[in-house]
Amino acid sequence: QRLIAILPGASGRDYVIDIMRGLGADGHTFDLPVHFKGQLIETSFDMVHETTRLEPFGTANGYQHLWKRSQSAPLSGRQDASWLLDDQFYTLSFTADQDMTAYFAELGANDPDHNLRHEQALILRAQGERATFVSVYERHGLYDSDNEVTVFDGSSIEDIEITTTSGITSVTLTPEAGDAITFKLANSRHTRQPLQVIRARQEIQQ
Numbered sequence: 747q748r749l750i751a752i753l754p755g756a757s758g759r760d761y762v763i764d765i766m767r768g769l770g771a772d773g774h775t776f777d778l779p780v781h782f783k784g785q786l787i788e789t790s791f792d793m794v795h796e797t798t799r800l801e802p803f804g805t806a807n808g809y810q811h812l813w814k815r816s817q818s819a820p821l822s823g824r825q826d827a828s829w830l831l832d833d834q835f836y837t838l839s840f841t842a843d844q845d846m847t848a849y850f851a852e853l854g855a856n857d858p859d860h861n862l863r864h865e866q867a868l869i870l871r872a873q874g875e876r877a878t879f880v881s882v883y884e885r886h887g888l889y890d891s892d893n894e895v896t897v898f899d900g901s902s903i904e905d906i907e908i909t910t911t912s913g914i915t916s917v918t919l920t921p922e923a924g925d926a927i928t929f930k931l932a933n934s935r936h937t938r939q940p941l942q943v944i945r946a947r948q949e950i951q952q
Contacts, residue, residue, distance in 0.1 A: 756924025784831030
């Protein structure tokens with residue numbers, strides 16, 4: 747189940763919000779790939795980087811063509827990563843309803859004829875019977891190499907909270923300025939509850 751929404755923020759930024767949920771009868775590995783262009787600027791978490799030897803990310807299903815370049819320790823709570831593309835900065839704030847591991851990968855493994863483009867991705871991985879990933883994208887700042895001006899603000903999302911009560915999952919985004927935004931989604935088609943988006947004291951039903 748996936749929900750993507752675009753909402754304006756109080757700071758003048760637009761938030762692109764991606765809520766991705768997976769459910770299985772048994773234990774699974776859930777991966778959420780984020781393909782991005784540009785130069786990585788910073789992350790809120792530490793990573794171990796492969797500096798002397800690269801290995802494929804996996805052995806099948808396309809993973810065999812990805813180099814595993816970096817890996818984090820298990821992460822919890824709100825995290826973020828920022829990159830620069832042309833003259834703009836982009837920040838992804840994200841969390842999950844369980845611990846996750848972040849990987850940076852690059853296309854090009856097992857490609858002896860050099861047919862693959864050198865693309866990069868951030869892969870978020872969680873394991874269990876179910877997983878909910880929440881991602882918030884922001885564009886901000888300025889990079890002007892001619893005038894040697896750089897404006898970088900980073901994430902404006904202070905917190906992302908995921909809770910589940912009586913078959914309803916609530917996702918609340920708390921920005922640095924303005925009102926919190928809450929999405930309420932039914933966990934099952936058998937739950938008679940429409941999608942709700944709550945901002946300030948106004949409530950929208952879909």
